[in-house]
Amino acid sequence: MHFRTKESMTGYLSLLPAFAALAAIVFYPMVNTFFHSFTKWNGAESHWIGLRNYTFIFTNGELWTLLRNNAVFLLSIPGILLLSLVVSVLLFEEVRGWRFFRSLYYIPTILSSVVVGMLMKMMFAQSGVVNQLLHALGLTDGKTEWLTQVPTAFMVLIFCFYWQTLGQGALIFLSGLSAISHEIFESADLDGAGWWQRLFHITIPSLVPTIVYFTVTNAIYCFIGLFSLVYAVTQGGPGRETTPIDYMIYIKAFQTPDQLGYASALSIVLFAIALLASWVQIRLSNRYQD
């Protein structure tokens, strides 16, 4: 065998284990899900029903509520982006106690969503510590039902999302800030640029790739990563008013008999939406960067 052929054979065979693993744990489930999205499937038996699952998804009105719920989380991303940016800049500027705060902000990130969710559920219960505190301060009657009213339930969920993401966001932006040359800041100082001028004309423009990365990853998270948080805090309620698409996939697949095919179809729809949202964001950010 020719040496180059042997070399390329070695290359391909070296790739084989990783490809086999990907095929088994990523591609096979994806193809399987795609196939079953056209079937009525109870996990044991399936039969072909064509596009009926998709027809139900797009006509029963449920999808729009689910999308609205995902959109609420999506719209909360600028808030956490801003917060992470401010915190990272303060840490970067080494304000008093920055070492302590750097650790403090990162702690919630290492906690599981379920732990954060259960903690918040207890805190925001009607007889929880939040109501007790607000009552002690004379701000409310201490009987606010945070998790049974739609706006406040969303507020608690977004608070959890922020709380858990802040540490990670600050870390990402800190690494972005560290990559900016000190010389630029020094020359801006010499030119008499103030703190705000440096922030808006040097820091933020230099951080655009980091902002794009942070936004895209969190947008994807808002479509596919909310399950554990929602499950732990509101279980999608009241009603189905805080149920995002990934939680509905769980409900349909594992809490509703014979609906694994429907859940598969909903997964395909979610995949398409997440793909589209990421593509739009990357296109927009490319244009902005140019």
Place this chain on the structure above:
Amino acid sequence: MQSNQRKALALLLAGSLALLSACGSNDANGSNGTGSASASGGTASASSASAGASTGEKTKLVFWNTSYPTIDENDKTKKKEDFYIYKAIARYEAANPNVEIVIQDIPDGTNAMTKFQTAGIANNGPDVTNLWSGNYTMDLKSFIQPLNDYLKPSDIDAMTGWNAVTENFADKGTIYGVPDGSDGTIGILYNKKLFAAAGLDPEQNPPATYDDFVAMLQKLKDSGVTPIGSEQDGDFVYFLDYWFAQTVGTPGINDIVNGKMNFNNPKLLQVMQGYVQLYKNGFVTNDQPQTQFYNRKVALIFGGYGYLNDARAALGDDLGMMKIPDFNAEVLVKNGGIGGTGADFVVSKSSKHPEEAVKFILFLVSKEEQVARFKDGYGKLLNLKNVDPGEFTNDPYVVKQQEWAGEPSTIFWPDNIYPSELSDYISSMNELVVKQQLDVRDFLVKLDQKRDEINKQR
């Protein structure tokens, strides 16, 4: 060098093939050791049991326990062996030395059904478990062994509640479970002292209709106490479902399920309006209803036999019990309640020993064992024919619950008659109704839409 390269390539190939074969294996044995502890236990039991049959070793039966208490919230030091189910298993194993029961605690309700379904798909379910009866069980029948071949007529004759575990709720047909006791009849548990302070004596003057009920609640409220403690979903299953069911009757519930009648009809709309008015009048709290009732801060809760022991322990002689008043004089079923056999034992299709599994179930529901668990304070009444619970208890309310359970006015759990998806949807949406975030007519329209969608998908 070339030899080393060949060896490395061979190793890579072998690794890839091993990975593929490991991931590709989807039979019961293939999933051994990769699932959760309990799931792998289930498979292990099956394989070891089949081995045991040929080698004379013990037959292992895995029992997913969803209902028998194995933790005492008030006494965390209580040993497992001191709980009824462990004692019962010890008795069974002593009588059947060739059988070993492996008990695994599983969360109750819909979580149990989720776990049972996923285990069924992976073909590593338990030998025996508890599920909710009716359509909750029937919806999982793809993973449940039909039991007709394992049950003798005498087994069936000894107990009530077989309709709840038979396909289409028929008197005869495919049986998918063994009825597990009775939940009694859901009524009202109330605090006599708080009622007396409000000038009320429901033993002498029980409220007969909705209007009487509202007048009674108003007096309680005026006395400075919160009248009703209710769960977040507004106790749809315990309370509102009774007013629904008594208004349209059991055949009406079946008509609603089949789409011959709509939820959105004038009678049920009137019921919904009356129900929501209780919330509008400030009669209800949804914050920890049982705890507040036991702490004497709430005057009444809706509940059946399942709550009786705890309520008696908390309130002693101050505990009262009455039936839920009829919604109005025109209802089809009067002076009744919701209840019956709400749970069953099933044998999963993954079981390699269905005969042994049924034998174990019949032991658990035998007269001796039902009486033993009843005396132990377990939250289910007896579903044995010709047995007087008065022989085993001095509590008049327990006796009364058993009497109520046998009355024809006790309507079998409608949520077990609805498709389980619809029951789950109703409970979810009712949360919005009780918080007045969803109009009652819209609620009923949504239920009809959901019912139609489910029927269409079937």
